Amino acid sequence: MSVSVLVVDDSKLARINAGKALNQLQPEWRRVEAGSAAEALEIVAREHVDVALIDFNMEEKDGLTLAAELREGNPTMPIAIVTANIQDEIISRAREINASFVAKPLTAEGLQGFLSGAALRLRTSS
């Protein structure tokens, strides 16, 4: 079954950019996009998602809060927080919920490590 990856970012351009990087690295994966945390939760309630790439700084609900909510129902899902805001508190919150970090602006090089790890984790758990 094909892998589906959820991209959550309030910037359309950032979602396009993430899509491009994903397409270079894992062209077979199916991409699903959400423009907010609320939209992401709707998608997850409706369909199966294997991997999540989540922007940190979003209106209403930030990416780490969303990641923590996703983590509750998905203990092994590979989740990455995408941000340029690498502060100790943010890193430790991400660690608590076992999420990775990917630097913004997102590039294929920057995403590669997380995606290879995610692909490996999905293969071994299936």
Place this chain on the structure above:
Amino acid sequence: MIVVSAIELTELEQDALTEVVNIGVSRAAASLRKMVGHQVLLSVPAVEIVTRQKAVALLGERESNELVAVQQSFSGAFSGRAMLIFPEENSLTLARAVTGDELPADELLEIEQEALTETGNVILNSCLATMANMLKRPLTMSIPQVRRGAGSTLFGETGAADSDGLVLFLYINFSVHQRDLRGYIAMMMDMPSLVSLKGLLGEFIEQVVGGQQ
């Protein structure tokens, strides 16, 4: 869509500008975190191109007291001046935060100016450098200066060069955990610079969108 006289940004240009600024400010927050030793919280930036009068009014709605600003001029493909603005009463709190609460009051006053300059430098440089890198055009930045006064003074004309000045008003709330601090970032540019910035945003979008699939 924003429309101010001859300049308007499309939805995607606005999105691109917000995203570039967001990345710059996020990096700045991470640097500021190191300086103040407490978590720095950021809002999502709201970006608007407004006239000088509107910028004064926007700031006036939110802040009734005196303001202090760290200002840095920049020049390159687009030129102007960038300001980090906060309420005057936050000025000492900020100085105290970046000096780690160790200085007695009299020394704190002495170092206040320097603390403001340094903080402004970190935040403004991070925004401007991120814009320069992402839009692929170098910008030269001047040494930061501290200015004080009401919004009308800060946005006032400094010379003929920006007489038709429009302001790229980036409203961003930054606060430092356990401290009462908030601030705004504004960039003042003349029409040719905004036109040039719009063109560069178009190129940037083309690069992101163009290579799709």
